[in-house]
Amino acid sequence: MIKRILKEPITHFLVLGSLLFAAWNYLAPSQESENNEYVIVVDQAKFDHLKTLWKAQWKHEPSNEDIAAILERHIRKEVFYREALTMGLDQSDEIIRTRLAQKMEAVASDLSNLMQLPSEQQLKEFHQARPELFTIAQSFAFEQVILTPQEAQEPKLSEIRAQLIANPNTLNSFENRRSVPNSWPLMPENTLKNAFGGTFVEQLAKQPTEQWVGPIESGFGLHLVKIANNTPEHLAPFSDIKDYVLEQYKYYAVIDSQQKMFETLLKKYRVRLEADTIPTEIEQEFAAL
Amino acid sequence: MCARISLISTTISIALACSLPLAFSAKAEQKPNNAKVYPLKEAFFGEQHVHTGVSMDAFIAGNRLTPDDAYRFAKGEEMMVNGSLHKIKRPLDFVAVTDHSEFMGEAFSLMNEGAPGYDHEIAVAFREAPDLETALKLYNKYVLAPLAGGGEPHPAFFQGQEAIKSTWQKNIEATEKHYQPGKFTTIHAYEWTSAPGGANQHRNVFFRDNNVPDMPFSSNEGADPEQLWAWMQTQRDSGKKVFAIPHNSNESKGLLFAEASLSGVPVNKEYAEKRASMEPLIEMMQVKGNSEVIPNFWPNDEFADFENAVSIQKFNGRAFIKENYVRYGLGRGIKYHAELGVNPFKYGFVGGTDSHNGTPSNVEEDNYAVGSHGYADQTADVRSKAMLEGEMLIADSSPGALTAVWANSNTRSAIWDSMQAKETFATSGPRMKVRFFAGQGFNKSYKNYTDLVKDGYEKGVPMGGDYKGKKAPEFLVWAIKDPIGPNLDRIQIIKGWYENGEMKDHVYDVVASGDRLKADGSVTPIDAPINLKTGEFNQVKGAVELMSVWTDPDWDPNQEAFYYVRVLQLPTARWTLYDEINAGVKYPDDVKRQIVERAWASPIWYEVE
Structure with missing residues (x-):
């Protein structure tokens, strides 16, 4: 059980999160540690921290002028911040609420950025959990020739089919008609729909493999086709697309982490919708959360 | 799935970035280039002009997508666009993200929590603009006014050049990350946005490879195109390869194809040479209209009435003048060649969207659910009633155009080189293909496509080239329909010439489907209306392939x-009709529901030496 919890990404978030906040508190000592609320101390730790922030942003050492600006900005902010707290301006202020909430959401994004690279096991689980990202649609590999309307009529049609069966080189005399290649390596149906138009792919799906069949119609005209490979829709094997899974994992980790953190944190709260004018179905939706 | 509005850097993460290993730090990737080679070239389709949330006007209009997101969208992924999930039906072969260089520094402060300036009151106001009206007020005050040359060029939260470099660096990293030679090409690019007195002088700046400057040149540093070219020259002198592409000549108040430089010096040989060297291409069409021709000045061109965005003349003191249109510019260019020995307007054609949604080539008329300018046109309801502030009626706008490049492979160098050589065509959205050669001794017909193309290159020059023959040029033209679109109506060749001090032009119908081309050169119109109830096009008439x-x-x-060359396909439904069918809205009666989509292949010139 403990082991499973330790493996949960959200545990990583939370552990990392508390580490972050601990580090933050260490680097930026809180107000309570000050004896006098009207003293603003910039000790070495604080100054180094401010400088680190600045350097992370601007990628070089601050000049003396920059240091003056850094200190001025910090002190100004501190003065106004403390005065505002004294006046109780933080209480029920919509902007501050919004900013704090946004900040917490951003923390969630950052946590996913700071996380260690996912383990192979985690990537495998992601691969299984998000099949829509890794499914390869039904795919076909085939050869095709485009026929003129005359060639699509019997007896010419049967003649051409017989020639194609008897001699594969016959294909050359139909080379690149309409600029469409004769040989198509394995391609997913969406690519083929866009490349051929009409109902070509729907008809292709109904044909047997390894024999010349048709004519079937596309946006370009009538075709004889010989399907070499008809692969049904399937989840791409993890080992074939590991790098791609990692790429997608990283991208979605940022997006998903906010939602996951929200869902986790929400569990700490009971939400009571007491207003009378909330529509019942919406009330039920929220009750199900 | 939640909206993609995450803000990546907080103060906390910056503090700890030095102590914790950043698991996902961007690593310089080696790109093995074993891209498939097409000896006779292939047409690659892509976006030449798109803005992400990094462009401040796009950000204000609600766009939070990054270049990273835009590239994903281009590859066919579904993205959250202004609150709706959206994807294009056909992935692209290449994309250039062209964010405005102006205000790139501001974008860094706006988008990156913890960055200096993030908490400035104006930055907060931009980020938290609750509705279009508020956003537009901000846009006018902090973007439009400075761009028009009136006020302080930066809002107060701007942090200086380093912020510009940081944003540009992030765009560069995304562009590097998504480049897959042979499969998907990304091009380092940006937009230089100068509009003195509301006259559009905008240019997209394209780099050949990842040898790019650490900061783009913006109109804040220089609002005159000659200043941009001078900067580009210093880039070239330092070994970088770069060209620029002007757009929206229709909004240029006559300044794009002017008689004098912006500073008032009559166009001379030096200016003409510099411009010709810096600007091989022009954007023919985009969301804010088609700049080829308009019926007022080309009454004999029966297909001139196409996505002309007529309401742009109601704004910014613009008017419809002949000097705003590409066909005029091409004519003025050959006149300059006669006068100066150099043609400053020797432009090949590309298309783009100028989408401010971070959605490259979202050009499908039947898939325009989210519009292209954030809040301003994000629902059918808004689109049927509203204006694009300072620009036009939304009903007049178009989903935009597409660029096609004939290149040896789908790689940066091959695509950039073919763009530089003008072997390009623009389409109003569909993916028809066009070949165009000028030479001598072509066959009347060819056994197959391969033979046709080989002969084209052997006996002639392709689109974008110069015909140097001593006899009347023969033109080999070929076009094939978009496989998922309707059949083709005809191919036209538009000739412009300079005769006795006058610029003239004429539209020739050179081949039409069926036997509609008559001996006198006229064509019997094709009667193939769309189904106004469903939007379906005629499946029977027209030609799959045309050549002549x-x-x-x-x-x-x-x-x-x-x-x-202009290739016309059969009529199809316009996005406005799909809005009426799908969303039940009603557009004014004079708004078009049906259009003739088309492709324009870059010119071939004949110059008198």
């Missing part, structure tokens, strides 16, 4: 001339 060899009957070796 056409010889100019009036060629005079002493006349400067240009020739470009």
Whole structure:
């Protein structure tokens, strides 16, 4: 059980999160540690921290002028911040609420950025959990020739089919008609729909493999086709697309982490919708959360 | 799935970035280039002009997508666009993200929590603009006014050059990350946005590889195109390869194809040479209209009435003048060649969207659910009633155009080189293909496509080139329909020439489907209306493929001339009709529901030496 919890990404978030906040508190000592609320101390730790922030942003050492600006900005902010707290301006202020909430959401994004690279096991689980990202649609590999309307009529049609069966080189005399290649390596149906138009792919799906069949119609005209490979829709094997899974994992980790953190944190709260004018179905939706 | 509005850097993460290993730090990737080679070239389709949330006007209009997101969208992924999930039906072969260089520094402060300036009151106001009205007020005050040259060029939260470099660096990293030679090409690019007195002088700046400057040149540093070219020259001198592409000549108040430089010096040889060297291409069409021609000045061109965005003349003191249109510019260019020995307007054609949604080539008329300008046109309801502030009626706008490049492979160098050589065509959205060669001795017909193309290159020059022959040029033209679109109506060649001090042009129908092309050169119109209830196009009429060899009957070796191709397909439903069908809205009666989509192939020139 403990082991499973330790493996949960959200545990990583939370552990990392508390580490972050601990580090933050260490680097930026809180107000309570000050004896006098009207003293603003910039000790070495604080100054180094401010400088680190600045350097992370601007990628070089601050000049003396920059240091003056850094200190001025910090002190100004501190003065106004403390005065505002004294006046109780933080209480029920919509902007501050919004900013704090946004900040917490951003923390969630950052946590996913700071996380260690996912383990192979985690990537495998992601691969299984998000099949829509890794499914390869039904795919076909085939050869095709485009026929003129005359060639699509019997007896010419049967003649051409017989020639194609008897001699594969016959294909050359139909080379690149309409600029469409004769040989198509394995391609997913969406690519083929866009490349051929009409109902070509729907008809292709109904044909047997390894024999010349048709004519079937596309946006370009009538075709004889010989399907070499008809692969049904399937989840791409993890080992074939590991790098791609990692790429997608990283991208979605940022997006998903906010939602996951929200869902986790929400569990700490009971939400009571007491207003009378909330529509019942919406009330039920929220009750199900 | 939640909206993609995450803010990546907080103060906390910056503090700890030095102590914790950043698991996902961007690593310089080696790109093995074993891209498939097409000896006779292939048409690659892509986006030449798109803005992400990094462009401040896009950000204000609600766009939070990054270049990273835009590239994903281009590859066919579904993205959250202004609160709706959206994807294009056909992935692209290449994309250039062209964020505005102006205000790139501001974008860094706006988008990156913890960055200096993030908490400035104006930055907060931008980020938290609750509705379009508020956003527009901010846009006018902090973007439009400075761009028009009136006020302080930066809002107060701007942090200086380093912020510009940081944003540009992030765009560079995303562009590097998504480049897959042979499969998907990304191009380092940006937009230089100058509009003195509301006259559009905008240019997209394209780099050949990842040898790029650490900061883009913006109109804040120089609002005159000559200043941009001077900067580009210093880039070239330092080994970088770069060109620029002007757009929206229709909004240029006559300044794009002017008689004098922006500073008032009459166009001279030096100016003409510099411009010709810096600007091989022009954007023919985008969301804010088609700049080829308009019926007022080309009454004899029966297909001139196409996505002209007529309401742009109601704003910014613009008017419809002949000097705003590409066909005029091409004509003025050959006149300059006669006068100065150099053609400053020797432009090949590309298309783009100028989408401010971070959605490259979202050009499908039947898939325009989210519009292209954030809040301003994000629902059918808004689109049927509203204006694009300072620009036009939304009903007049178009989903935009597409660029096609004939290149040896789908790689940066191959695509950039073919763009530089103008072997390009623009389409109003569909993916028809066009070949165009000028030479001598072409066959009347070819056994197959391969033979046709080989002969084209062997006996002639392709689109974008110069015909150097001594006899009347023969033009080999070929086009094939978009496989998922309707059949083709006809191919036209537009000739412009300079005769006795006058610029003239004429539209020739060179081949039409069926036997509609008559001996006198006219074409019987094709009657293939769309189904107004469903939006379906006619499946039967027209031609899948058209080809012809056409010889100019009036060629005079002493006349400067240009020739470009226009391919017309059968009528299809416009996005406005799909809005009416799908969302139940109603557009005013004079709004078009049906259009003739088309492709324009870059000109071939004949110059008198």
